Amino acid sequence: MAERADAARNRRAILRVTEELLHTEGPDQLTLDRVAAAAGVGKGTVFRRFGSRTGLFQELLADRAARIRAGVEAGPAPLGPGAPPDERLFGFLDELAHLAARNVALIAAHEQACAADKHLDPTYRRWHAHLVDLVGRLRPTADADFVAHTLLGAFDAELVRHVLADGGLTRLRRAVRDLAESLVTAPR
Amino acid sequence: MAERADAARNRRAILRVTEELLHTEGPDQLTLDRVAAAAGVGKGTVFRRFGSRTGLFQELLADRAARIRAGVEAGPAPLGPGAPPDERLFGFLDELAHLAARNVALIAAHEQACAADKHLDPTYRRWHAHLVDLVGRLRPTADADFVAHTLLGAFDAELVRHVLADGGLTRLRRAVRDLAESLVTAPR
Amino acid sequence: MAERADAARNRRAILRVTEELLHTEGPDQLTLDRVAAAAGVGKGTVFRRFGSRTGLFQELLADRAARIRAGVEAGPAPLGPGAPPDERLFGFLDELAHLAARNVALIAAHEQACAADKHLDPTYRRWHAHLVDLVGRLRPTADADFVAHTLLGAFDAELVRHVLADGGLTRLRRAVRDLAESLVTAPR
Amino acid sequence: MAERADAARNRRAILRVTEELLHTEGPDQLTLDRVAAAAGVGKGTVFRRFGSRTGLFQELLADRAARIRAGVEAGPAPLGPGAPPDERLFGFLDELAHLAARNVALIAAHEQACAADKHLDPTYRRWHAHLVDLVGRLRPTADADFVAHTLLGAFDAELVRHVLADGGLTRLRRAVRDLAESLVTAPR
DNA sequence: TACTAACCGAGACGGTACGTCAAGTCTTGCT
DNA sequence: AGCAAGACTTGACGTACCGTCTCGGTTAGTA
Numbered sequence: 001m002a003e004r005a006d007a008a009r010n011r012r013a014i015l016r017v018t019e020e021l022l023h024t025e026g027p028d029q030l031t032l033d034r035v036a037a038a039a040g041v042g043k044g045t046v047f048r049r050f051g052s053r054t055g056l057f058q059e060l061l062a063d064r065a066a067r068i069r070a071g072v073e074a075g076p077a078p079l080g081p082g083a084p085p086d087e088r089l090f091g092f093l094d095e096l097a098h099l100a101a102r103n104v105a106l107i108a109a110h111e112q113a114c115a116a117d118k119h120l121d122p123t124y125r126r127w128h129a130h131l132v133d134l135v136g137r138l139r140p141t142a143d144a145d146f147v148a149h150t151l152l153g154a155f156d157a158e159l160v161r162h163v164l165a166d167g168g169l170t171r172l173r174r175a176v177r178d179l180a181e182s183l184v185t186a187p188r
Numbered sequence: 189m190a191e192r193a194d195a196a197r198n199r200r201a202i203l204r205v206t207e208e209l210l211h212t213e214g215p216d217q218l219t220l221d222r223v224a225a226a227a228g229v230g231k232g233t234v235f236r237r238f239g240s241r242t243g244l245f246q247e248l249l250a251d252r253a254a255r256i257r258a259g260v261e262a263g264p265a266p267l268g269p270g271a272p273p274d275e276r277l278f279g280f281l282d283e284l285a286h287l288a289a290r291n292v293a294l295i296a297a298h299e300q301a302c303a304a305d306k307h308l309d310p311t312y313r314r315w316h317a318h319l320v321d322l323v324g325r326l327r328p329t330a331d332a333d334f335v336a337h338t339l340l341g342a343f344d345a346e347l348v349r350h351v352l353a354d355g356g357l358t359r360l361r362r363a364v365r366d367l368a369e370s371l372v373t374a375p376r
Numbered sequence: 377m378a379e380r381a382d383a384a385r386n387r388r389a390i391l392r393v394t395e396e397l398l399h400t401e402g403p404d405q406l407t408l409d410r411v412a413a414a415a416g417v418g419k420g421t422v423f424r425r426f427g428s429r430t431g432l433f434q435e436l437l438a439d440r441a442a443r444i445r446a447g448v449e450a451g452p453a454p455l456g457p458g459a460p461p462d463e464r465l466f467g468f469l470d471e472l473a474h475l476a477a478r479n480v481a482l483i484a485a486h487e488q489a490c491a492a493d494k495h496l497d498p499t500y501r502r503w504h505a506h507l508v509d510l511v512g513r514l515r516p517t518a519d520a521d522f523v524a525h526t527l528l529g530a531f532d533a534e535l536v537r538h539v540l541a542d543g544g545l546t547r548l549r550r551a552v553r554d555l556a557e558s559l560v561t562a563p564r
Numbered sequence: 565m566a567e568r569a570d571a572a573r574n575r576r577a578i579l580r581v582t583e584e585l586l587h588t589e590g591p592d593q594l595t596l597d598r599v600a601a602a603a604g605v606g607k608g609t610v611f612r613r614f615g616s617r618t619g620l621f622q623e624l625l626a627d628r629a630a631r632i633r634a635g636v637e638a639g640p641a642p643l644g645p646g647a648p649p650d651e652r653l654f655g656f657l658d659e660l661a662h663l664a665a666r667n668v669a670l671i672a673a674h675e676q677a678c679a680a681d682k683h684l685d686p687t688y689r690r691w692h693a694h695l696v697d698l699v700g701r702l703r704p705t706a707d708a709d710f711v712a713h714t715l716l717g718a719f720d721a722e723l724v725r726h727v728l729a730d731g732g733l734t735r736l737r738r739a740v741r742d743l744a745e746s747l748v749t750a751p752r
Numbered sequence: 753t754a755c756t757a758a759c760c761g762a763g764a765c766g767g768t769a770c771g772t773c774a775a776g777t778c779t780t781g782c783t
Numbered sequence: 784a785g786c787a788a789g790a791c792t793t794g795a796c797g798t799a800c801c802g803t804c805t806c807g808g809t810t811a812g813t814a
Contacts, residue, residue: 004779007791028304031769042793047771108304115300116216118346142370146342146351146363153341154334158306163334175334182330183370194809195760219800221763230762235802383786404680407774409789418788423776488679492592492672494722518746522718522727522739529717530710534682539710551710558706559746568805571765595795606767611797613765753814760809770798777792783785 011049013039015060019106027109032056054117057110062123064103068095072130086184089134093151093180096127097173100155101164108157119149127152138184147183154179199237201227203248207294215297220244242305245298250311252291256283260318274372277322281339281368284315285361288343289352296345307337315340326372335371342367387425389415391436395482403485408432430493433486438499440479444471448506462560465510469527469556472503473549476531477540484533495525503528514560523559530555575613577603579624583670591673596620618677625674626687628667632659636694650748653698657715657744660691661737664719665728672721683713691716702748711747718743 003011017039021030032053036043050056068079077083078091100107114121119128131148139147153159154176163172205227209218220241224231238244256267265271266279288295302309307316319336327335341347342364351360393415397406408429412419426432444455453459454467476483490497495504507524515523529535530552539548567575581603585594596617600607614620632643641647642655664671678685683692695712703711717723718740727736 002780004790006779010792032771033769036794043770044772044793045791048791053770112303116296116346119350142366143359143363146347146359147367149344149347149350150338150342150367153344153347154338156337156341158304159334159337159341162307162337171331171334175331178330179335179338179371183367198761220802221800224763230760231802232763232804233761236760239802241801386787408776409774412789419775420777420789421787424786429775484680491676492722495726518742519735519739522723522735523743525720525723525726526714526718526743529720529723530714532713532717534680535710535713535717538683538713547707547710551707554706555711555714555747559743568764570804574766596797597795600767607796608768608798608800609766617796755813757812758810761807763805765804766802768799768801772796772798773794775793777790779790780788782787 022105054113085137093176100160101169198229210293242301273322273325281364288348289357398481430489461510461513469552476536477545586669621674649701657740664724665733
């Protein structure tokens with residue numbers, strides 16, 4: 001059965017409120033009780049929808065990443081399937097940099113909540129798979145799996161916050177691009 | 189006044205038990221109550237000694253990292269100050285790989301506990317400073333600060349566990365060395 | 377419009393299943409979800425028919441009490457209107473004893489569900505009114521209202537279960553009759 | 565170990581607040597969250613102390629019943645061990661009437677919470693045992709166990725509220741005494 | 753060896769946030 | 784068009800675990 005209208009409304013309210021609270025007060029102050037209260041729903045509703053604190057953040061991240069996902073799967077260059085791999089790699093990482101910069105609090109919350117299951121998050125897996133594909137093409141001798149994880153490690157919340165605080169988005173983008181270029185254009 | 193005999197005994201017991209529980213049951217099952225109980229001390233004792241869950245893991249990690257620290261500060265090549273930077277870099281990361289492989293559970297616990305304060309951990313800071321120094325020498329144009337953090341990101345518990353499970357220590361060492369070489373030998 | 381055939385079938389199924397579950401698993405395990413599932417209907421159906429958990433038990437009790445009601449209103453001695461009051465009192469209480477013994481679980485559920493509204497239940501009110509009438513005739517000086525409630529208190533589920541467990545139906549019947557005789561034949 | 569000073573303070577605060585809320589808002593509005601908040605403690609504290617909603621009411625009732633208990637165990641006539649049984653019976657029930665009248669809300673909450681375990685409550689058991697003793701002496705042929713339960717049934721919250729609303733404490737006391745006299749002075 | 757004062761150990765205590773559960777409501781699809 | 788199904792909402796309960804606090808016991812220094 002399709003999602004009921006009221007459920008959809010609540011779902012959107014919860015996601016919106018969660019993001020608001022994340023930005024205004026940070027991940028530590030965000031409790032599910034407060035989310036529920038601010039969204040005007042009962043706590044049980046939050047849990048029914050998202051299963052757990054973790055699930056809430058995963059879904060919120062998936063939501064925020066939807067545009068990138070669409071671009072990667074069927075968009076124009078530099079993200080989409082038509083562009084050459086190196087352009088796609090740089091473009092993809094650049095998008096992630098923007099995303100991370102705009103959602104530091106969400107990423108922090110997501111990391112903390114997912115804890116030991118980071119690699120199981122659907123969004124993370126999708127990003128990783130995409131990077132494995134690109135890196136594999138650009139540098140077949142590398143351990144693409146490992147490199148992909150390490151590249152994604154560059155968007156760790158702590159690191160992003162630190163870089164943004166001293167250098168801003170520009171520094172983050174440049175640093176990420178530099179890193180990627182090094183990996184891809186290295187000899188061998 | 190010197191540490192009392194019983195206090196020292198308890199302190200060692202707590203560290204030993206913590207590591208045991210980390211290996212046998214994983215970081216999630218490890219509560220400070222259980223540590224205290226298994227060590228045969230009261231919970232207050234644990235907190236008196238280590239301040240918090242975080243502090244316990246930090247101290248345990250510092251303990252495990254002591255040998256590397258000594259080697260870096262005053263040991264022979266390839267770790268020590270006498271060796272050339274690239275050799276030191278590869279040697280240092282190789283040591284970290286060994287350390288990480290042997291202490292995955294501890295690292296996982298440490299990450300989870302430090303949460304948003306990873307960069308404040310003394311051991312992490314020392315490692316980071318060392319890498320900044322080496323990277324700065326080897327590739328002056330790079331954002332050494334950022335690169336150092338990213339390199340340390342390669343020892344994320346999840347990633348280490350994943351790599352060890354499929355490829356073992358050999359793969360981890362090779363992948364890390366490859367990564368470092370790429371960064372250092374890249375053009376420009 | 378008369379009750380539709382399927383509605384009647386569902387209604388009977390719900391009542392039957394409720395009683396079954398009450399006997400096999402006790403009042404605490406009985407949730408309306410389980411009733412609905414076991415009866416093969418949706419939960420909404422249960423609520424449409426019976427209004428609430430309370431209503432379900434009230435109706436079930438009314439059903440079980442129907443025979444007694446008929447006897448009291450138009451049956452032969454000792455229950456019916458033709459018999460002398462004392463005989464009617466003893467006979468009525470004896471019938472209640474049988475009913476209670478046969479439906480302990482239902483009574484327990486009923487008490488718990490009605491909570492603070494016990495006196496509003498139609499069946500309870502009918503029983504109480506009947507007792508007030510009889511007691512008022514047999515002992516005009518007594519506080520018939522109060523006495524009637526107290527007499528009905530003798531069929532409290534906990535008490536009935538306790539007495540049945542140690543003495544069986546025989547003890548319950550004798551104890552109730554004794555109680556009633558004391559009240560009715562006391563001096564003054 | 566003796567109760568810690570802070571624990572005792574909190575314990576008293578919780579009991580006091582519980583009673584206040586019971587009187588001002590009734591049992592249905594009383595949630596343990598509100599109790600905790602109003603007492604200025606965490607919810608965990610309430611549960612640590614009292615185990616559950618039920619336990620809270622049981623302890624509060626025991627507290628309120630302490631004076632009667634002392635009187636019964638070692639006080640002067642008519643309650644204490646020195647007085648003749650009938651005087652003790654009437655005196656005891658009269659005390660219960662006062663207690664019930666003053667604590668209707670508590671009794672209602674207690675009944676609802678204890679649900680199917682009323683007979684396990686320590687205070688109830690004590691009262692019951694006392695009545696069994698007295699009734700057994702005054703009317704050896706009676707089923708003292710059953711009669712004692714029935715007498716206590718006269719202090720059912722619903723009934724007490726109903727009687728108080730129409731007749732006040734005077735009616736309650738008289739009705740209870742009448743009931744007891746009937747039972748005790750009945751022939752045989 | 754006896755005494756005292758500081759200190760340590762044990763775990764009871766306090767608080768917060770998560771997650772569960774079952775009654776009751778409401779939308780949607782089917783008859 | 785109206786009923787049946789069950790997804791949905793609610794919020795109180797209870798739990799878990801971190802970190803604090805109290806109090807009894809222990810140690811070390813002194814006589």
